[in-house]
Amino acid sequence: MSNIGVPGLILILIVALIVFGPKKLPEIGRAFGQTLREFKKSTRELTSDVMDDIDEEKKKVKS
Numbered sequence: 001m002s003n004i005g006v007p008g009l010i011l012i013l014i015v016a017l018i019v020f021g022p023k024k025l026p027e028i029g030r031a032f033g034q035t036l037r038e039f040k041k042s043t044r045e046l047t048s049d050v051m052d053d054i055d056e057e058k059k060k061v062k063s
Contacts (some may be wrong), residue, residue, distance in 0.1 A: 004012070020028060 016028070018027060
């Protein structure tokens with residue numbers, strides 16, 4: 001993934017402000033943050049499930 005940097009981030013924010021307007025921008029930010037949190041939570045749960053399955057298989061092989 002490439003690094004956007006500060007100038008790129010400012011440009012994206014300005015374009016978003018022009019396109020969506022100042023009233024809609026906080027709603028969009030909240031929705032994006034909530035989506036990102038849910039994605040991270042799902043990723044953590046999936047990783048945990050996979051690691052649990054791997055640990056169970058290791059125990060079976062040792063027995």
